[in-house]
Amino acid sequence: MSFDTFPIQLSLQVATIAILLVGPAGTALAWLQAKRSYPGRGLVDGLILLPLVLPPSVIGYFLIVLLGRRGLLGEALDASLGLRLVFTPTAAVIASMVVALPLLVKTAQPSLEAVPRAMEDVGRSLGLGEWGVFVRVTLPVAWKGIVAGLVLAFARAVGEFGATLMFAGNIPGRTNTMPLEIFAAYQAGEDGRALVYVLVLTGLSMLVVLAAGRLAPRGFGS
Amino acid sequence: MLRSLPLLLLLAGCQAAPGHSEATAQQEEPVDVTLAAAASLRRVMPELASAWSADRPGVRVQVSYGSSGTLRQQVEAGAPIDAVLFAAAAPVDRLVADGHVHAASQRVVATNDLVLIAPADSTEAWTFETLTQLPATEKLAIGEPATVPAGRYAKQALEGLGSWDALKDRTVFGGDVAMVLAYAKRGEVAAAVVYGTEVVPGVRVLDRADWDGAPGPVVSVGTTTEGEQQAHAVAFLDFVAGAEGQAILKKHGFGAP
Numbered sequence: 001m002s003f004d005t006f007p008i009q010l011s012l013q014v015a016t017i018a019i020l021l022v023g024p025a026g027t028a029l030a031w032l033q034a035k036r037s038y039p040g041r042g043l044v045d046g047l048i049l050l051p052l053v054l055p056p057s058v059i060g061y062f063l064i065v066l067l068g069r070r071g072l073l074g075e076a077l078d079a080s081l082g083l084r085l086v087f088t089p090t091a092a093v094i095a096s097m098v099v100a101l102p103l104l105v106k107t108a109q110p111s112l113e114a115v116p117r118a119m120e121d122v123g124r125s126l127g128l129g130e131w132g133v134f135v136r137v138t139l140p141v142a143w144k145g146i147v148a149g150l151v152l153a154f155a156r157a158v159g160e161f162g163a164t165l166m167f168a169g170n171i172p173g174r175t176n177t178m179p180l181e182i183f184a185a186y187q188a189g190e191d192g193r194a195l196v197y198v199l200v201l202t203g204l205s206m207l208v209v210l211a212a213g214r215l216a217p218r219g220f221g222s
Numbered sequence: 223m224l225r226s227l228p229l230l231l232l233l234a235g236c237q238a239a240p241g242h243s244e245a246t247a248q249q250e251e252p253v254d255v256t257l258a259a260a261a262s263l264r265r266v267m268p269e270l271a272s273a274w275s276a277d278r279p280g281v282r283v284q285v286s287y288g289s290s291g292t293l294r295q296q297v298e299a300g301a302p303i304d305a306v307l308f309a310a311a312a313p314v315d316r317l318v319a320d321g322h323v324h325a326a327s328q329r330v331v332a333t334n335d336l337v338l339i340a341p342a343d344s345t346e347a348w349t350f351e352t353l354t355q356l357p358a359t360e361k362l363a364i365g366e367p368a369t370v371p372a373g374r375y376a377k378q379a380l381e382g383l384g385s386w387d388a389l390k391d392r393t394v395f396g397g398d399v400a401m402v403l404a405y406a407k408r409g410e411v412a413a414a415v416v417y418g419t420e421v422v423p424g425v426r427v428l429d430r431a432d433w434d435g436a437p438g439p440v441v442s443v444g445t446t447t448e449g450e451q452q453a454h455a456v457a458f459l460d461f462v463a464g465a466e467g468q469a470i471l472k473k474h475g476f477g478a479p
Contacts, residue, residue, distance in 0.1 A: 069410045086410050087361050087394045169394040169405075170366065184395075187292050188368035 003193065006173060007181040008200055014089060014177060015157035018096035022157075023150055026104035030149070031134065033105065034112035052102040056162025059098055063167040067094070091168035092175055096157035104153035107212075111145020112138060148215035155208035159201060255454045256284045256302055258293040260309035261398035262334065262372065262417050263441065266474040267307075273470060274461045281454060289398040291369025297322050297446060304449030305459055309334070309399070309417075310371035311442040323444035327456065331463050333477035334439040335418040336375050336431035341409040342424050348413050349429040354385045356392060360412035363405040366395040372402065375437040376415035382435055419475040441476065 033045060051059055067074045067085050077083040085091045115138045123137040139146075161179035168175040170184060178197040185194035259267050264287050271283035286293065286301075290308035297303050297317055306323060308314050311330065317323035338350055348356065356362060365373025373395060380386040396402035399416055406414035407424040414425075417439060421427055431437065443462065445455040461467045468478065 064408075064410075068408065070408065082359070084359055169361075170397075171361075171391065171394045173391050175394075184366060184368065187289075187295065187366070187397075189291075189295050189298075190368075 003196055004181075007176050007178045007197060010089065010092075010176065011158050011178040011201075014092045014096055015100075015154050018093045018100055018157045019150060019154045021093070022097040022100050022104060022153065026101050026149070026153065027108060027146055029101075030105045030108035030146070031112055031138075034109045048105050049102050051098050052106070056099070056160070057166065059095070060163035060166030063091075063095060063098070063163060067091075067167070086167060087169040087171060087175065089168070089175055092160075092164050092177060095163040095167050096160045099160050099163065100153035100157040103156050104149040107149030107152055108142070108146040111142040111148075114145075115141045144215045148212045151208050151212045151215065155205050155212075158204060252280050252282045253451060253454065254282050254284050255304050255451045255458060256286065256449075257305050257307060257455075257458070258286050258288070258297060258301070258303045259307040260290045260293070260371065260441070261287050261400045262309045262419060263287070263307055264400065265419070266471060266476065269470050269474075270462055270467055271458075273466060274458055278454075283458070287398075289365065289370040291366075291371075292398075300448070302448075302450070303446050304451045304455035305443065305445045307331075307441060307443045307459075307462070308371065309439060309441060310374065311440055312374075313371070314442040314444050317446075318444065321447060323446055327459065328442065328444040329459075329463060330440045330442050330479040331459070331467070332441040332471045332479060334441065334475075335477070336372070336379060336415060336437060336439060337418050337421065337427050338413055338415055338429040338431075339403075339406050339421060339425040340413050340428050341406055342426050343409070344412065344426065346412060347428065350379060350383060350431055351385075351429075353380070353413065354388045356389065356412060358392065360392065361410070362389055362393045363396055363402045363411040363414035364393055365399050365402050365415075366397060370396065370398055370402075371439065372399040372416055375431075375439050378437045379415070379431045382437075421475075440479070441471075 029048060033041065033048070064071060064086070066072050067077070069075070069078060069084060069086055074085060077085070085094065119141070120133050120137050123133045128136060159179055161183070164177060165180055170176055170180050176184070178201055182194045182197045185191070185197070267285050271285060275281050275283050286303070290310060290313045293306065293308070294313040294317060297306060298320060306314060306317065314323060314328050318325045318328055338348065338353070340346055340348070353362065364376035365371070367373040367377040377386060380389060394405065394411060396405060399420060402414050403416050403420045403422070403425065405411045407422070413428065418430070443459050445452060445459060449455055462471070472478070
């Protein structure tokens with residue numbers, strides 16, 4: 001049986017880069033939603049959740065419309081920077097980031113909300129700035145929820161299929177992540193080859209769910 | 223359990239009742255002939271189907287489109303298909319070998335040609351021969367060779383020219399030939415390999431695979447051994463191979479077998 005480890009490597013790489021990029025932004029968003037009230041906060045909440053409820057095909061469509069070769073932004077990126085995203089590993093990273101964001105924000109947000117304001121105010125009264133309060137007071141209390149969010153977001157990023165297929169395409173050796181390879185192998189009747197990646201993804205997801213269950217203060221199993 | 227008894231009786235009654243009027247029921251019930259057709263036949267099939275069923279009241283043709291490889295899988299998995307019309311002989315051969323298609327029914331009903339296309343507004347002038355000069359940031363689209371015959375032909379053509387290895391990592395695979403065409407139409411790729419019959423406004427033909435030893439695409443058909451509408455399936459394929467069917471295929475750009 002021909003077995004190629006490239007899809008495994010690529011999936012892990014894509015998901016890792018996606019989480020490195022979306023992690024800080026998602027944590028900041030979770031903090032913003034947890035700690036601040038501002039006009040349009042509900043709308044932002046909805047927008048963050050949207051990729052979780054939208055079919056991946058809709059996300060893929062939006063990505064093509066926005067970042068495609070002739071997309072609203074894609075055309076300008078190509079003309080100004082010569083940057084072409086469609087059918088590249090970068091496109092797979094972007095698709096993974098979009099679907100990972102809501103899981104991160106929605107898992108981290110309750111942990112941040114659970115940090116009592118009074119506790120943070122003590123920090124402020126002792127002369128800490130907002131960043132200091134976050135790092136020295138909020139984070140030490142809420143870190144488990146944030147890490148659980150990152151772990152779940154990573155799992156979602158590794159498993160991203162629909163939007164990736166539309167936006168990153170299937171180029172063997174370049175953009176064929178594990179989920180794409182499973183689909184291609186199944187369609188070609190190579191069920192045995194599909195099974196290898198199915199087992200890898202299932203094992204990985206199992207680990208992630210167990211890890212998130214240990215970290216999250218409530219919900220997510222244990 | 224008791225509460226569902228009236229419902230059971232009702233269901234039993236429904237099943238028993240039509241027994242009296244079987245003859246009339248057969249006249250009124252439309253017969254569905256289900257075909258699995260290659261994506262490359264999606265434009266010609268509606269016309270073939272309506273021309274054939276025009277003088278067969280009560281017979282409806284249902285067509286399921288997809289890549290020939292995917293459809294072959296579905297037939298093997300027991301999908302209720304009466305006849306297959308694929309874009310290559312190989313997937314039909316395999317169904318014959320596995321006993322899913324009647325060997326005697328297999329035949330080639332049309333030929334096609336393989337073309338290299340580009341988005342209509344592209345100013346490039348690649349040929350199959352010069353494709354290896356495609357810049358590293360540009361992409362070529364072909365069908366997934368494992369399941370899409372157009373992709374397999376394209377790969378064969380490029381292998382024949384010795385350029386497959388150079389192009390492999392710039393080649394994006396489409397799930398069927400319609401998807402490959404869409405990639406080119408949308409300008410997401412610099413070039414694509416499809417059938418001559420796929421060419422529509424929005425894309426431009428750059429080159430044809432017409433050299434000696436270039437792959438020769440065919441449309442291969444057969445009736446399935448497990449289909450329930452054997453007689454209709456045979457009649458439909460005879461029609462496609464006959465004068466009227468051939469005229470319709472020709473109108474859509476297919477070649478004679």
